[in-house]
Amino acid sequence: MEFSPNLSLSYLQAAQAQKHVTVNETFRRLDALVQLTVESRTTAAQPASPADGDAWILPANPSGADWAAMSEGHIAAWQDGAWVEIAPPVGWRAWVKDDEALVVKTAAGWKTVASDDPAFDTLGVNTTADATNRLAVKADAALFSHDDVTPGTGDMQVKLNKAAAGGTASFLFQTGFSGRAEFGLVGDDAFRLKVSPDGSSWTDALVVDKDDGFVGIALGSIGTPENAFHVAGDANSPGGELRLLFDTYNAGNSQAGRADFRKAGSSTKGGHGATANGENLGNFTFLGDDGTGFTNGAFFGAIQEGAAGTYTPAAIRFATSDGTNNWTERLRLQADGALRPTPDNTHTLGTASFRWSEVFAATGTINTSDAREKDVIGPPSAAEKRAARRVLGAIVKYRWLDALAAKGETARIHFGVTAQAVQAAFAAEGLDAGRYGLFCEDPVMEAVEEPAGTPDGIPCATTRPSGRSRLGVRYEELFAFVLAALADPDAGAGGLS
Known part of the structure; x- marks a missing residue:
């Protein structure tokens, strides 16, 4: 062997000439390597x-x-x-x-x-780090605590920095090294919480806009929230619809879940200022889509009526759009409990197609009869009085067909006139009943139920013209009309005296 096994130092050989050369070469090598x-x-x-x-x-x-x-x-x-x-x-x-x-x-x-430089290319704790995962830790738990040795400020902050807005700075949670949830700045500068069933397809569960703090839930392709709290549903929502659920579990307590709309007369968040009479206190709005964007449909909400004190006097108002004009208030539950239409003397309560079955009231209705709002033509004519006598003779007793179908012979008996008899009485005297407010003929719309209804089983119906009409009478006017004939004993008609 001529060289040592580790440093390859030259050995002196027996009878070697110029041994100093070999020794010096070895010294040089030792000087370089030791x-x-x-x-x-x-x-x-x-x-x-x-x-x-x-x-x-x-x-x-x-x-x-x-x-x-x-x-x-x-x-x-x-x-x-x-x-x-x-x-x-x-x-x-x-x-x-x-x-x-x-x-x-x-x-x-x-x-x-x-x-001496604290920078490491990689660091593995109980595992091996690599070029992608330069810091790798295999443990049951990891602790990051504030500095109480130096001492520090008492704070603890972990920073994730990315080079540009389009990059990612996030925490990724995996099962079997397949992604299931991720939160952080993912693909832009909005804060996102994403979830995945398989590590491939991802859904934004929560988005917080960086500019205004608006929060979005399940927005999908919408991307970022359009208002302070924005929730989106799609065909994948349960039943194909969007629902917000507020559950309260508080047995034996009368309190339940609630959603509050609070308004202060201040432009500063957290500030206070008196709200004024006529101020809008909050609305639930409903919009449709014309194919290019959302358009106003209906809303209900609260409006202040009077000055705010220990309690705020407020009314609930309901507004709709007829498809031609913007939404308009139709009905208001006033702060004093009165339920009134808006505007005055414009809307009906029910229609010829959709009627209330019964109205219960402690007293009768009050019909406006102010002479200042009438064009008084004069007393009934002789022909009109004779028609009234004919109507009086047309009073019959009857039962409603739907009541007969439901109750049989036990259906109750009513007294009154038929609109057809009133129409015939007028025609017999050469008069057109349609010219008089006591006689009504209105087209009937029929309800057409959607086959599927709503996901929770509630029938969903639209209306369309049926081609039929429904006749009716205003009994308060009819009674006044008949009384005019009764007050004139000479208004005979059809053998009546």
Whole structure:
């Protein structure tokens, strides 16, 4: 054996001439390798004027008259005016001056073991880090606590920074290394909470806009919320509809869940100022879509009526759009409890097609009869009085057909006239009943139920003209009309006296 197994130092041979040459060569090698220190491991160009004893770890593709023939990862040492190439085995260690780092030779190349610079290429705790996951921890728990040693400020903050708005800075939660939830800045600068059933398809569950703090729930392709709280549903929602559920579990307590709309007469959040009479206190609005955007449909909400004090006097108003005009208030439950239409003397309560079955009241209705609002034509004519006598003779007793169908012979008996008899009485005297307010004929709309109805089983119906009409009478006017005939004993008709 001519060389030592680890440092490849030359052995002296028996009867060797010029032994000092071999010994000096060994000393040079020991001088280069013991307490190995190199200038750099990134310098590729052969230095022009190295100092005696300087050494370098060669990077890929070294250049220069001598270095070009040397190999990546080898040590190039300048000794006694010449370059010496040393091939380090696995396990050798060296101090790199310009990196201020201790490195070790591995099968894959030189790796940093320790450095005065706190930066590490990778760090693995109980596992191996890699180029993608440069920090890897395998543990049951990880703790980040405030600094109580230095001491610090008492705070603890973890920072995730990305290069541009289109990048990602987030926490990703996985099951079996397949993504299931993620929150952070994902693809833009809005805060997002995303979920996935399989790690491939993702849904935005929560979005908070960076500019105004608006919050969006399940927005999908909408992207960012359009108002302070924006919830979106689609065909994948249960039953194909969007529902907001407020559950309260509080047995034995009269309190239940509630949603509050609060308005202050102040432009400062958290401030207070008196709200005034006529101010809108909050609305539920309903909009449709004309194919290009949302359009107003209907709303109900609260409006202040009077000055706010210990309690705020407020009314509930209901507004609709007829499809031609913007929504208009139709009905108001006043602060004093009165239910009134809006505007005055414009809307009906029910229609010929959709009627109330019964009206219960403590007193009768009050019909306006102010002479200042009437064009008085005069007393009934002789023909009109005779028609009234005919109507009087047309009073019959009857039962409603739907009551007969439901109750049979036990259906109750009523007294009155039929609109057809009233119409005939007028015609017999050459009069048109349709000219008089006591006689009514209105078209009937028929309800057409959608086959599917609503997801919870509530029938969903639309209306369309049926081609039929329904006749009726205003009994309060009819009674006044008949009384005119009774007050005139000479108004005979059809044998009546």
